[in-house]
Amino acid sequence: MSAVDLVEHAPPVSRLLSDAAGRALVAARIVEATPDPYLPGHWVLKAGSKVGAVAVHVPGEEQPITLRISPKVPIARLFFLLGYSFDPRGWRDGQVDVAEHREVLPALAHAYERQVERAIGRGLLQGYRATEGSALVVRGRIREAEQIRRRYGAALPVEIAYDEFTTDIAENRLLRAATDRMLRLPGVPRGVRARLLHQRARLAEITPLVRGQQLPQWRPTRLNSRYQHALHLARAILEGASAEHLPGGLRINGFLFDMNKVFEDFVCVALREAMSSYGGRGVLQAKGVHLDQDQRVRMRPDFVWYGERGHPLVVADAKYKAGKAGGYPDADLYQMLAYCTALGLTEGHLVYAKGNVPHASHRVREAGTVLHQRALDLDRAPDALLVDMSTLAQEMIRTAHSDHLR
Known part of the structure; x- marks a missing residue:
């Protein structure tokens, strides 16, 4: 099996690959792949925002290509961002143990196996x-x-x-489906796989999910409290799994996190939690926002905070991209200006994953709208990161109230 190790958004690397393998990577759309103009038989590969591991089965070749893409942030930080988005009150206590693993898939497999053991070790929930x-x-x-x-x-x-x-209930069906899925993924450590097989035997009588079937719904209660961490990870596994047949007989099998979504979910949930004590309500991926009066152009801001009377007071968008030497992308400003115009707000907020400056603001000519661009340093410890989010939320609320009083 040929293995290629990459880092998200890192400079491109050149690797020796067959033409069929290079074309397969192009078709899979997991990484950017182009023939190397300087080295015959080599392909230039560049990872984007997806991290994890996948096996790409190339038609006509016996061995698949394994892509292992590591995140820029430490693995433990990735799981904190992911876990906080799932359950902001329950995932700060270090429940998700990623051990010493430095790759996403082995760490995920280890964390999931530990959580399943805690969930079903004393017997299946009924x-x-x-x-x-x-x-x-x-x-x-x-x-x-x-x-x-x-x-x-x-x-x-x-x-x-x-x-x-x-015992054949939604909670156990989710755990069985995620366990089955994890056992089929490449790169799961042997010891973790053996323990997962033991847990799979405990879930043998649970009805398996049919491929393409909607995931069963569950709600947190006192009775399923010991299951909840495992269920959050199970959903992440099932939603992040990548197993599909593409045109030309190409098949990929693996697991990928999209860091764009991980960062966006964390920022929005953290803002909602930080603003909850101020009244009103925070809405993620707000619906019902239109740019035009005829309501034909729909918009989906990442986060909108509505006051107690139902009026929008804050709009924010999360961008998992670092500022470049010349500043942040102009297109983000145009998008935020459209959000502010549609919501009737004079200030909008763009939150980036790190950057060259912690804060930049722009006052739009003629309109007077102020667009803020703020950087969030993901290298900081979880507690410090949450303090930064709380400070950011307070600043957004302060500007919202001052604008509301004008």
């Missing part, structure tokens, strides 16, 4: 599941309409609906 079926005895209630439609007046069997107390 609960009530709504069940419908046919029976010779009445149990629960009779589905009268279905009885008439299917039985044409016959007394038996009876179409019934009842609540069954079982």
Whole structure:
């Protein structure tokens, strides 16, 4: 198996690859791949914002290419950002242990296996599941309409609906699906795989999910509290899994995090948490925002904070990109100006993952709108990062209130 190690958004590297393998990487769209003009038989590869590991099966070649893409931030920091987005009150206590792993997939496999052990080590959670079926005895209630439609007046069997107390519930189905998925991924350490196989045996009686089926929904309760960390990771595994057949017989299998989404989710959830004590409500990926009066041009700001009377007071957008020598991208300013115009706000906020300066602001000519660009240093410790987010939220609220009083 040929392995290529890359770092997200790092300078491009040249690697010896066959033409078929290079073209496969182009078709997979996981990294940028172009033929090296200086070294025949080599391809120039550059990773973007996706991190993780995938095996690309090249048609006509026996061995797949394994791409391992590491994040710029430490693995522990990545899992903090991810975990805080899932559960801001429950993931600050170091529950997600990534051990000594320096790659995303082994660390994820280790963390998931530990959480599953904590969840099901004392036995599988049980609960009530709504069940419908046919029976010779009445149990629960009779589905009268279905009885008439299917039985044409016959007394038996009876179409019934009842609540069954079982282990085959949404929580366990998610854990089984994520465990199955993890066992199929390349690069899972042997010891972790062996423990996952043991846990998979405990979940053997749980109904597997059908590929393409919508993930079952669950809600946090006191009864499933020991499952919650594992369930958050299970959803991340199932949503980040990459297994698909592409044109030309190309197949990829692996797991990828999109750092754009990880950063965006963290910033928005952290802002919502920091602003919760000020009244109003924070909305992520706000709907119902339109640029034009006819409401044909829809917009989706990453974060909008509405005051207690329902009026928008703060708009923010998260950008996982560093400022360049010449400053931040102009296109981001145009986008934020459109958000401010549509929401009737005179100030907007762009939050970047690190940058050359901690804060820059621009007053738009004629309109008077002020657009703020702020940098967030992800190299800082989690507690310090949350303090930075709290300070940022306070500044946004201060400018919102001063604008509201004008």
